Structures are given as structure tokens and as C-alpha cells.
Amino acid sequence: MLRPAFALLTLAGVLAAGSALAQTVSPPGPAPSAAPHGPPPAPPYGRPVTLVEAKVAATAAExxxxxxxWSMVIVVVEPSGALVLSEKMDGAQYGSNDVARRKAETAANFRRPTSYFQEAVKGGTLNSIFTGALAIEGGELLIVDDRIVGAIGVSGGSGAQDGQVARVAAAALK
Known part of the structure; x- marks a missing residue:
């Protein structure tokens, strides 16, 4: 009979110690950041991208x-996500047609590059409000006069390769 009593006392001691440890105050750390959490501010929408601008961006991407x-598919859309230009380079895989379009639409619809969503997924911070966003690098905003005039989506390589080509294209309009 001593053994069950001993076990009960041991369990009570462990539970009491756990409660005491749970109530200990940790030393003060750095002050909480006043910066808001969430996506960075995005530029406002502007007029739709012109066909001439879309061709400039696509030519730079190509x-x-x-x-x-690299063989790529390049898609340019208006701020609404409506298609302006689509180009498939010789040898680009067929599946990249839809992926490039969706990258451009995601960037335009959510006013941020698709790399933002890729990093949010990696960091475990993707907000459910962004349902439908394609979280793969390669979609970039097209900005003229500090306003979003459209977006470009590139697919056919790795995410990093697609992103590199899309950033070159977006820089061609600045």
C-alpha cells in the first residue's frame, strides 16, 4: 500500500512544480513593435496598360x-486582370500558359508581386483573405507614374528564373 501512496505524492509534487514553473515571469525583452502586421502598402491602381507598354515589357522579358x-510564356494583364498580351516562346511548356496568366492576375488583383505570397507561405503567415492567389514567384506589377497599370506573369523556368525575367520586364516600364 505504500507504493500507490508514494506514486500519488510524487505526481502531486510534479504537478505543483509544473504550476510554479508556468507562473514564473520571464525577463523583460524588447518592446513590442508598433509596426502593423500584414502586407506592405501597395501603390494605387491607375489607367490600364497600353498595348505599346505591354509590348515593351514583353520584349524586355523575352x-x-x-x-x-530559357523558353518562357509571358503574359501582360490590365489592373483588372484582363488579358492584354500573351506570348509563348518556342519550346516553352504548354502548362506555363495558364501559370503565367494566373501569376499576372494574382499580382494585379492583389497589388503585389507573387513573390510576396510565396514568402508568406514559406513563413507560415499567409492570410486566408488571399484565397486564389498564386504563391509562386514570377508575377510582377507594371507601374507607371507611381500607379499600377497592369502586371506581367512569366512561367517556364524555376520560380527564381521566372521572377528574374518578370522583374526585368517591369523595370523596362519605369
Missing amino acids: AEARRQG
């Missing part, structure tokens, strides 16, 4: 892809 030896 030139970068060729320089690197």
Missing part, C-alpha cells in the same frame, strides 16, 4: 529569357 537560354 530578351532576358533568351539571354539566359
Whole structure:
């Protein structure tokens, strides 16, 4: 009979120690940040991208892809996500048509590059409000006069390669 009593006393001691440890105050750390959590501020929407601007961006994207030896699909959309231009380089995989379009639509609809969503998924902070966002690098905003005029989506390589080509294209309009 001593053994069950001993076990009961041991359990009571462990529970009491656990409660005491749970109530200990940790030393003060750095002050909480006053910065708001969530996505960074995005530029406002502007007028729709023109066909001439879409061609400038697509030409820059194609030139970068060729320089690197990559076959890509390049899609440019208006701020609404409506298609302006779609180009499939020789040798690009067929599945990239839809992926490039969705990257461009995601960037335009959510006013941020698709790399933002990719990083949010990696960090475990993707907010459910962004349902439908394609979280793969390669969608970039097209900005003219500090306003979003559209977006470009690139697919055909790795996410990093797609992102590199899309950033070159977006820089061609600035």
C-alpha cells in the first residue's frame, strides 16, 4: 500500500512544480513593435496598360529569357486582370500558359508581386483573405507614374528564373 501512496505524492509534487514553473515571469525583452502586421502598402491602381507598354515589357522579358537560354510564356494583364498580351516562346511548356496568366492576375488583383505570397507561405503567415492567389514567384506589377497599370506573369523556368525575367520586364516600364 505504500507504493500507490508514494506514486500519488510524487505526481502531486510534479504537478505543483509544473504550476510554479508556468507562473514564473520571464525577463523583460524588447518592446513590442508598433509596426502593423500584414502586407506592405501597395501603390494605387491607375489607367490600364497600353498595348505599346505591354509590348515593351514583353520584349524586355523575352530578351532576358533568351539571354539566359530559357523558353518562357509571358503574359501582360490590365489592373483588372484582363488579358492584354500573351506570348509563348518556342519550346516553352504548354502548362506555363495558364501559370503565367494566373501569376499576372494574382499580382494585379492583389497589388503585389507573387513573390510576396510565396514568402508568406514559406513563413507560415499567409492570410486566408488571399484565397486564389498564386504563391509562386514570377508575377510582377507594371507601374507607371507611381500607379499600377497592369502586371506581367512569366512561367517556364524555376520560380527564381521566372521572377528574374518578370522583374526585368517591369523595370523596362519605369
